[in-house]
Amino acid sequence: MEELHRQGRIVQSKPGTVPRQKRYLDEMPGMPVSTWWDDIPPVQAQGAERLGYPTQKPLALLERVIAASSRPGDVVLDPFCGCGTALIAAETLGRRWIGIDVTYLSIAVMRARLRDAFGLEDVPVIGQPTEVEGARQLAQSPGGRYQFQWWALGLIDAKPLGGVEKKGADRGIDGVITFTDRNGEIRTVLVSVKSGGVNSGMVRDLKGTLEREQASIGLFVTMEEPTEPMREEAATAGLFHSELWNRDYQRIQLLSIRELLAGTKPALPPFVLPTYQQAERVPTKMAAEQREMFGG
Numbered sequence: 001m002e003e004l005h006r007q008g009r010i011v012q013s014k015p016g017t018v019p020r021q022k023r024y025l026d027e028m029p030g031m032p033v034s035t036w037w038d039d040i041p042p043v044q045a046q047g048a049e050r051l052g053y054p055t056q057k058p059l060a061l062l063e064r065v066i067a068a069s070s071r072p073g074d075v076v077l078d079p080f081c082g083c084g085t086a087l088i089a090a091e092t093l094g095r096r097w098i099g100i101d102v103t104y105l106s107i108a109v110m111r112a113r114l115r116d117a118f119g120l121e122d123v124p125v126i127g128q129p130t131e132v133e134g135a136r137q138l139a140q141s142p143g144g145r146y147q148f149q150w151w152a153l154g155l156i157d158a159k160p161l162g163g164v165e166k167k168g169a170d171r172g173i174d175g176v177i178t179f180t181d182r183n184g185e186i187r188t189v190l191v192s193v194k195s196g197g198v199n200s201g202m203v204r205d206l207k208g209t210l211e212r213e214q215a216s217i218g219l220f221v222t223m224e225e226p227t228e229p230m231r232e233e234a235a236t237a238g239l240f241h242s243e244l245w246n247r248d249y250q251r252i253q254l255l256s257i258r259e260l261l262a263g264t265k266p267a268l269p270p271f272v273l274p275t276y277q278q279a280e281r282v283p284t285k286m287a288a289e290q291r292e293m294f295g296g
C-alpha cells in the first residue's frame with residue numbers, strides 16, 4: 001500500500017472516502033473475445049451508418065471478423081456481399097478483396113460506397129453489360145427492368161431511389177445526384193431511366209417534375225436512342241445556371257445507353273456530393289483498435 005501510495009496509485013475522490021487503486025488500461029490483460037458478441041449493435045433504422053440496403057451489417061462487426069481471421073495483404077472473398085460492408089472493412093484493414101452479388105442494386109451501392117470512402121473510382125465489375133446488346137438483354141430478362149435501372153444508375157453514379165424495399169419510385173424518378181452550388185446550397189439532379197420505348201411526352205413529364213420538385217437538372221437515360229422531337233422538348237427546358245462556376249448546364253439532358261457505354265458523362269457542376277454521404281465516415285480509429293486487438 002505504501003509503495004503504491006509513493007507511486008501515486010492510491011486515489012481518493014474526496015477526503016474521508018474509501019481509497020482506490022489507480023489502474024491503467026494498457027496494464028490490464030483484458031478479456032479475450034468470446035463466441036458471443038453482444039458489444040456491436042446492429043445498424044439502426046435511423047443510424048448514421050445506414051445506407052438503405054435491407055441486410056446491411058455493421059462495419060465494426062465485419063472489421064472484427066476480418067481482423068480476426070486474416071492478415072494484411074490477404075484476399076477476402078464475400079460471395080453474397082450486399083452493400084459491401086465486408087469490402088469496406090477489408091479495404092480499411094489493408095486486405096485485398098473480391099465481392100460477388102446477384103443484384104445491380106448491390107453493385108451500385110458498393111461502387112458508390114468504395115468511391116465515397118476511399119476515392120476508388122474504377123473498381124472493375126465483371127459480368128455486367130459492356131455493349132448495347134448486353135444492356136438490352138438485361139432489360140428484357142425476367143425481372144430485368146429494375147436490374148437494368150440500377151445498372152444504368154450506376155453508370156452515372158446516381159443513388160437509386162427507393163432501393164429494394166420500395167421498388168418503383170414515384171413520378172418516374174429512379175435516381176438522384178446532389179451537388180453543392182454557391183454558399184453550400186444543395187442542388188438536386190433527378191434521374192429517370194427508361195428501358196422500353198420512349199417519346200417526347202416522357203421528356204415533358206420530367207420537365208414538369210423538375211419544376212414541381214424544384215430540382216436543378218434532369219437526366220433522362222434511355223435504352224433506345226432519343227428521337228428528334230425528344231431533343232426539341234429537352235431543349236425547351238432551357239439552362240441551369242451555376243452561380244458557383246458561373247456556367248450554364250442543359251437543364252434536361254438526354255443520355256442513351258450507347259452514349260454512356262462509350263464514356264459520355266452527364267454535364268454537371270464539379271461539386272457532386274458523395275452518393276451515400278454516410279459512407280464517407282469510415283471509422284478508421286475503430287479499425288485501428290481492431291488491428292490492435294488481434295495484433296493484425
Ligand SMILES: C[S@@+](CC[C@H](N)C(=O)[O-])C[C@H]1O[C@@H](n2cnc3c(N)ncnc32)[C@H](O)[C@@H]1O
Pocket residue numbers: 053055056057058079080081082083084085086100101102103106
Ligand atoms: C444477407 S445479404 C448480404 C449482406 C451484407 N453482408 C451487407 O452488409 O450488406 C445477401 C446478399 O446475397 C445476394 N445474393 C442472393 N443470391 C445470390 C446469388 N445466387 N449469387 C450472388 N449473390 C446472391 C443478395 O442480393 C444479397 O445482397
